[in-house]
Amino acid sequence: MSRLDSFIARMQAQRDCLNWLAPAIRALPGPLLEVGLGNGRTYDHLRELFPGREIHVFERKVAAHPDCIPPDDRLFLGEARETLARAARQLGPTAALIHTDLGTGDTAANRAMADWLAPALAQLAAPGGYVLANQSLDVAAWQRLPEPAGVPRDRYFLYRAAPSS
Amino acid sequence: MSRLDSFIARMQAQRDCLNWLAPAIRALPGPLLEVGLGNGRTYDHLRELFPGREIHVFERKVAAHPDCIPPDDRLFLGEARETLARAARQLGPTAALIHTDLGTGDTAANRAMADWLAPALAQLAAPGGYVLANQSLDVAAWQRLPEPAGVPRDRYFLYRAAPSS
Numbered sequence: 001m002s003r004l005d006s007f008i009a010r011m012q013a014q015r016d017c018l019n020w021l022a023p024a025i026r027a028l029p030g031p032l033l034e035v036g037l038g039n040g041r042t043y044d045h046l047r048e049l050f051p052g053r054e055i056h057v058f059e060r061k062v063a064a065h066p067d068c069i070p071p072d073d074r075l076f077l078g079e080a081r082e083t084l085a086r087a088a089r090q091l092g093p094t095a096a097l098i099h100t101d102l103g104t105g106d107t108a109a110n111r112a113m114a115d116w117l118a119p120a121l122a123q124l125a126a127p128g129g130y131v132l133a134n135q136s137l138d139v140a141a142w143q144r145l146p147e148p149a150g151v152p153r154d155r156y157f158l159y160r161a162a163p164s165s
Numbered sequence: 166m167s168r169l170d171s172f173i174a175r176m177q178a179q180r181d182c183l184n185w186l187a188p189a190i191r192a193l194p195g196p197l198l199e200v201g202l203g204n205g206r207t208y209d210h211l212r213e214l215f216p217g218r219e220i221h222v223f224e225r226k227v228a229a230h231p232d233c234i235p236p237d238d239r240l241f242l243g244e245a246r247e248t249l250a251r252a253a254r255q256l257g258p259t260a261a262l263i264h265t266d267l268g269t270g271d272t273a274a275n276r277a278m279a280d281w282l283a284p285a286l287a288q289l290a291a292p293g294g295y296v297l298a299n300q301s302l303d304v305a306a307w308q309r310l311p312e313p314a315g316v317p318r319d320r321y322f323l324y325r326a327a328p329s330s
Contacts, residue, residue, distance in 0.1 A: 003233060004180055004210035011173045045169035068168060 013147075013155040014101070014132075015045065020148035021097065021130050021158070022049045028096035030126045031056055033087070035080060035100035040068025042099065056091070058083050081116055088123040093161075095124045098131045110135050127164035133157045175299075178312075178320040179266075180210065182297050185313035186262065186323070187214045193261035195291045196221055198252070200245060200265035205233025207264065221256070223248050246281055253288040258326075260289045263296045275300050292329035298322045 001009075025032070032050060034043050037059035044067070046055055057070040058080050069075075076083035080102060098121050103110040118137040125131055131142065134156060142159040166174075190197070197215060199208050202224035209232070211220055222235040223245050234240075241248035245267060263286050268275040283302040290296055296307065299321060307324040 002206070002210035002213040003204075003230065004176065004206040007206050008173065008176045008180060011169065011176065015169055015173060039168075041167070041169040041172050045167035048167040065168065 009152065010134075010155060013151045014042065014134075016148055016151050017132050017156050017158060018042075018045060018049060018099070021132065025097045025130060026050065028126065028128060028130075030094040030096040030129065031091065033058065033095045033098045033124060035084070035098060035121070036102045037062060037064050037068075037070070038101065040064030042101065043070065044068045046097075046099070056087065058087070081120065084117075084120040084124065088120070091124060093124060093129075094126050096126055096129050098125055098129070098133075100131070100133045100137075103135060114138070122161075125161040127161060129161045131157075131159040131161070133159070174317065175320060178316045179207065179297075179299075181313055181316050182321050182323060183207075183210060183214060183264070186295050186297065190262045190295060191215065193291065193293060193295075195259040195261040195294065196256065198223065198260045198263045198289060200249070200263060200286070201267045202227060202229050202233075202235075203266065205229030207266065208235065209233045211262075211264070221252065223252070246285065249282075249285040249289065253285070256289060258288060258294075259291050261291055261294050263290055263294070263298075265296070265298045265302075268300060279303070287326075290326040292326060294326045296322075296324040296326070298324070 031054040032046055033056050034046060035058045037043055037057050043057060055070065056074050056076060058076045060079060062069055076087055100121065103113055114135055114137055118139050121131060121137065122139045122141065136157050137159065141162045145158040145160055147153060147158065196219040197211055198221050199211060200223045202208055202222050208222060220235065221239050221241060223241045225244060227234055241252055268278055279300055279302055283304050286296060286302065287304045287306060301322050306327045310323040310325055312318060312323065
């Protein structure tokens, strides 16, 4: 499998997971969080899936397509570790969906990142909210969900935060 | 169709065209040319499709994954307009395949680029060689080929250079 093959498979898995979660997310109140804007393609997909929905974007340095840059008041600009903490104070645990696509090809660095990323996101997910992550995130209050049909295991990681009791 | 959808479709079309052309290219002698390395995913796909084959890469500034960087003696580093002219002097019309993925989202700039890109590539394609391009290229000696099944029209452009008479 070439890097082109595996990249296509990863992009398809991301889209399939988002499309599959969409009906459940539409049924929940609260904003959506896109952690890592990149070129803005996934942000654009979220805008299409959820028209008019409040989407907050976290990005160190914006380098997206000009059509895919969020409005200033929806952009948390800077290091994710700091901006996620700021968002937690500002938004609280309200997000219906958190999609995170941070990290690099460096597996060890990604694992180390998960140590601070998982608790940071745990403060932002609404009760019953969904998390789609490109890496495993260990949060006691989250339940891992099975991938939708056709999506290979462990390519993306789906979680649901515990509903309010 | 979101930018994520259209990006996935474009990557699939690229791969489908390369895979479809592969048997014909294996039957031809001559090097392969990858014009625009980018992240190196397509270069990796070409290496997989054509193990051991001579692949020359043209790139302004290498920013690919470390595993996808060609050896120095297969890399034409610099502005494509200059490096393609240099390659034409060095290799002549010998390429069994030219894949080009240059350009940006700026349609007018891409059209202007085609004015010098098409004749530059025409000097490199072997008689009977194939060209896969992300934009229309007008070369009298090339015949446009139909896309393989499942690839939408005009997403990629396939050409075959006139065989030697």
